[in-house]
Amino acid sequence: MDRDPRCPFDPPAGLRGLPPMARLEFSDGHLGWLATTSEAARAVLSDPRFSARRELKHPAVRFTTPGAAGRPAPAGFFGAMDPPEHTRYRRLLTGQFTLRRMRLLEPRIERVAADHLDAMAAAGPPADLVSAYALPIPSVVICELLGVPYADHDFFQERSLRIVAPDGDVDGATADLAGYLGELVRRKRSAPEDDLISGLLGELPDEELVTVAMLLLVAGHETTANMLALGVFALLEAGRAYEEGPNGTDTVEELLRWLSIVHLGAPSRAALEDVVVAGTPVGKGETVALSLPMINRDPAVFGDPDVLDPGRAEARRHLSFGHGVHQCLGQQLARLELRLGLRALFGRLPGLRLAVPAAEIPLKQHAAVYGVASLPVTWSQDR
Numbered sequence: 001m002d003r004d005p006r007c008p009f010d011p012p013a014g015l016r017g018l019p020p021m022a023r024l025e026f027s028d029g030h031l032g033w034l035a036t037t038s039e040a041a042r043a044v045l046s047d048p049r050f051s052a053r054r055e056l057k058h059p060a061v062r063f064t065t066p067g068a069a070g071r072p073a074p075a076g077f078f079g080a081m082d083p084p085e086h087t088r089y090r091r092l093l094t095g096q097f098t099l100r101r102m103r104l105l106e107p108r109i110e111r112v113a114a115d116h117l118d119a120m121a122a123a124g125p126p127a128d129l130v131s132a133y134a135l136p137i138p139s140v141v142i143c144e145l146l147g148v149p150y151a152d153h154d155f156f157q158e159r160s161l162r163i164v165a166p167d168g169d170v171d172g173a174t175a176d177l178a179g180y181l182g183e184l185v186r187r188k189r190s191a192p193e194d195d196l197i198s199g200l201l202g203e204l205p206d207e208e209l210v211t212v213a214m215l216l217l218v219a220g221h222e223t224t225a226n227m228l229a230l231g232v233f234a235l236l237e238a239g240r241a242y243e244e245g246p247n248g249t250d251t252v253e254e255l256l257r258w259l260s261i262v263h264l265g266a267p268s269r270a271a272l273e274d275v276v277v278a279g280t281p282v283g284k285g286e287t288v289a290l291s292l293p294m295i296n297r298d299p300a301v302f303g304d305p306d307v308l309d310p311g312r313a314e315a316r317r318h319l320s321f322g323h324g325v326h327q328c329l330g331q332q333l334a335r336l337e338l339r340l341g342l343r344a345l346f347g348r349l350p351g352l353r354l355a356v357p358a359a360e361i362p363l364k365q366h367a368a369v370y371g372v373a374s375l376p377v378t379w380s381q382d383r
């Protein structure tokens, strides 16, 4: 469903007015459910009677992550596992992504942002903010964390884009990435380095390690890059600069809520038995997809939900990072990258503005992760 190009930040009009659990017709005519309120979403995501296993979900559900729905996920793909299998992988990784660990990265993220701003300033306006800034920052950072050479970014960014694209060749792109990461894992086995992939060599067999690395690499840059570029677009359209509230993250939380870049299909779950969700009976075997754009505009949780208000106290109640056991592993990293990335950009480039009319900004209408394909910006050079 398309967002209105005149207001690229609002949920598609066709989603408005749906009940908390709406009947959803998947592309092949099969009926499942769409959860549209925060209460329904939290109920689904926190209930062990709902499974994340891909082979149980309806094949027409699209995913942001490797492989297609309707068949078992590759070994190690913990995004599509249930506890206790899922728990084992989370335990291996959680310590690597804590807020404390992420804070140690702060100087490095600031440096990466500053270097890219230097390059933009040296080249002079205009620039495409996606390729010059929003995509490189999370890509460099996730590469350094995992131990993937950033020099190969053209290769893995192109494959990642195909994985989340509407009609992308998911299988081909996944196979390319698996081949590339398989080679990398083999090299690290003979010469381990000080990085996350090397740290997991003793914990996981190669096949699983490749899948985990792929999940982290793809999820670790595509999402944040889209959020950063779309966030800048939204702030510029609202005539605002980046502001930090008392806890330093208000604008970021509100942008995460208001923009809801993860679209229909992810997250989604399959009912393992008959369950009642928000008063609606869901039958065993039925798939429930979540509409994060609607859930994050739920008037029962957010006053004036359609207003972008960086000062709103309840912004943190958004579900942009999911909820329950599968809640985003990289959320502290994403928050940090967004905060530091926005702060550096608005601080460094005075008079930052769009270089073309807003209506000409190309939107990723049907991608599983929403955003802008490019964002031409300009700024004043007198400083």
Ligand code: HEM
Pocket (backbone or CB within 6 Å): 052, 078, 079, 080, 090, 215, 216, 219, 220, 221, 223, 224, 227, 261, 262, 266, 267, 268, 319, 320, 321, 322, 323, 325, 326, 327, 328, 329, 330, 331, 333, 334
């Ligand atoms: C899971 C969103 C950044 C890694 C998720 C989920 C959402 C999400 C909604 C839950 C999926 C579900 O319940 O089925 C986002 C957004 C991001 C972001 C909006 C940026 C703004 C990142 C980053 C990483 C990452 C930077 C890098 C490490 C993951 C992983 C999972 C996940 C590994 C699967 C967790 C599990 O199944 O236990 N993300 N994410 N994400 N995210 Fe993120």
